[in-house]
């Protein structure tokens with residue numbers, strides 16, 4: 001698609017700290033006004049593909065339903081597995097596609113996936129500077145801020161500053177690496193397992209792995225609430 005906005009790649013006008021409540025969320029219901037040009041284009045293209053017999057409406061609906069099955073919960077399960085199984089982690093870092101297939105997660109054939117591991121020396125963060133490439137088949141639909149020109153432009157220029165706005169303070173001695181996703185290659189961050197999680201089950205571990213921790217704009221945290229929940233789950237099982 002030639003719909004990328006390259007006019008203002010370093011747009012600095014979005015310093016509103018409102019990353020999690022972007023009013024321009026992708027889930028439009030058309031109650032809020034006329035369709036924008038991209039929606040008109042999408043509808044025209046969809047109708048043309050159906051008319052020309054390239055795709056059926058059923059196939060399109062099936063793909064939409066398939067995407068709806070994808071959510072950050074899938075990625076969280078993968079991270080929890082990597083935290084508890086060192087061999088799986090090695091396979092995940094060596095060949096993400098193969099490791100995901102072990103967990104019956106098919107990432108399709110369009111793009112390759114690479115897992116980048118956070119360590120005490122390195123913090124990784126993912127962006128698509130060109131448009132909005134994202135590991136949808138593992139994390140579901142990207143958040144609106146991920147697609148914003150503000151994030152795309154600024155995280156490359158000032159990753160520490162942007163991470164700080166997300167509440168992630170990267171210590172001075174830690175190297176920050178920004179990974180630019182493309183149509184061919186999508187990145188997932190493997191965050192560090194936080195202290196205070198010894199003996200937790202994979203399921204409990206997965207519960208603290210959020211979408212943003214796998215983009216690199218958050219760090220998994222053990223709060224009193226999650227710790228109490230984990231303790232209850234452990235005694236119950």
Ligand code: FE
Nearest residue numbers: 128131132133
């Ligand atoms: Fe992209």
